[in-house]
Amino acid sequence: MKKAGWVIFFIGVLFAGDRLIGWFFQHEVEKSQFRYSRMYRGEGKADIMIVGNSRGLNFYQPYMEQATGKKTFSLCYYSMPCEIATVLAEDYLDRYQVQTVLCEISIVEMSEDKLLPGFTTYMPYSKRIDSVLKAKVNDSWVTSQVSHIYRFNNEVFQRALFYRNHLDDDWFFDHTISERLAKEALGSSVEFKVPEKHVQDLKQLADYCRARNINIKFVIGPFFPLYTVKHLDLVKKRVEEATV
């Protein structure tokens, strides 16, 4: 009987601790200066919104503001899965009235399921994120219901902590292309795929913007000239066909 009491006590401690630690982390995320925290907190007002992956991050926000004289807000993230990019953009558009949306179209081929669970951190703020995760990575979704700590087992949370007290607008890919890498680019290539599901996601985003009289532009960042990019024209053509 005494043992059973200890077991019940243990389960209680385990559960309560999980919720308490989860609550604490959530609290820290809410206070963070990271882009998604600011967006869901209501501090994401801008004239231009950018959505994309690491290539989108290179649309360096402070420089864009300087060049255009307009306030910009970036939703970009390394290897951003297309499904998440579109729902984040829609969440943003529900909250803010922007003039222009820039969408970096190389996200069309990003469907890395391993990266999706990273967004469990922002699941409590968005029904859309919740449903994408439930549909695409159900195991992670279920685990994050059982354990709230698990929602923070990802890089997105670490970035939210990193930007806890300072803005993330300095975040861009600042590596210098060394001479060796430049030479190696000659023999390297990337081949784009164009999954129809993601083309439809971008179409949905375009429709969403147009329904709100928001100007949406599909753009692509430049590639290193010596680097061979296969099927880039196909990506452009297919996105154009679907979104015009």
Add this chain to the structure above:
Amino acid sequence: MVFNSITFLIFGFIFFPLYFLTKGKGRLWLILLASYVFYGWWDWRFLSLIMISTFMDFNFGKLIGATQEPHKRKLFLIFSMIMNLGFLGFFKYFNFFIDSFVSMMHAFGFQPAVTSLQIILPIGISFYTFQSLSYTIDIYRKEIPVERNLLKFAAFIALFPQLVAGPIVRARDLLPQMNEDKKFSWDNFNSGLGRILWGFFKKVAIADSLAPFVDNCWADPTKFSSSHLMIGAVFYSFQIYCDFSGYSDIAIGLARIMGFRFVENFKTPYFSQSFSEFWTRWHVSLSSWLRDYLYIPLGGNRKGKINTYKNNMITMLLGGLWHGANLAFVFWGFLHGLYLIVQRFITPVWRAFVKLVRMPAFINSGICIVTVYTLTTFAWIYFRGGSLGHHSFTVANQVIGRILSFEEFNWNSVFNKYQVIKGIILLAFLLTVEITNRRFTWNRVQLYKPALRIAMVAGLIWMIALFGTFSANAFIYFQF
């Protein structure tokens, strides 16, 4: 079946209640059947190999024990060794020797028409072969009695916690324990569960979290900077430690719940102050096996310096080859052999220097620990290359070359900083626990303090939830 899977969890929920409900012969049958299911889950065809090996060694043991004539005893032992090492040689090394032969012929300008066979390496063969072999050798040496009960012997060989990746538990340690009818004990349960959870943490939270960073480094080292690859090498040293010692912890914990005591396989090896000490702390069950059944029979350190060096080198080369059929593993063994030999020269000089300059003990220990760790990690770079087949040396040399070039040696040139920071947090936690464990022996203390136990178990579960990588990655040592 791997320990870090849902399948094993279900297996455990069925096995353990049945284990404590049965006794004597019934329990031995249960252990044997459950262990065969555990092994057969991977590939049931190779069960026949364990069965043959078990049956033959059981009978060889009886034959050796039945006669007092030295040459007959030796003959039966040789048969046992031929069978065991024959299986190991065929399944693990056949293609390696064929390929090495072909390469050698090519070097002499010949073009032999030899083809390799498509051989699947039976999981855990290196472990159970050594375990079984130790039984017949010990009987030959008259160190243990002959086991007359085939069922008990088969259960000893197949006992699932240690079947596929050790520790290599010898007959003299385990067979006597199988004579006792173990009863359920809360102390064993709590202690075992503590070890299992700690092992699970080391595997799932540490080893599997470090793995993607390490894999990228070895996939194409030319892409990364010196600092990135240096972090990769350090991470690999801890990945393999946490992966393998994590498995051992789970195995020891499972056995503890069942009432068995297994030998400790890892004793904080990266705190070793010499290479000879390292080998008394790293994979203890293998290193002691090699010491007792290879190094000492070769003469150990009793026949002069040259023979001692030779015996050290032979033992380490074969230890390297035991890990896999690749020259990179042999080279890893060679490096450790070399370290052991060089250490014999350097130690007296170093001790004299320490005495001369009156170096404080903690500085001396620190220098020794860092030196042993650095050189061990250097050797791990080749070891990691060993799993890359024909390119093993090329890749390992690229990693070392780029690290030593110190090109772009700065924090900015490190990719995947998220993984690096996560790794550093986890390693800091691991080292803190290991250092404090020397003083507090946490797993023993928790037995007498239920509140502490609850805090420790809950804390570990929270840590696993926060840092774990949940993709049921197989343990590295399965391939050996």
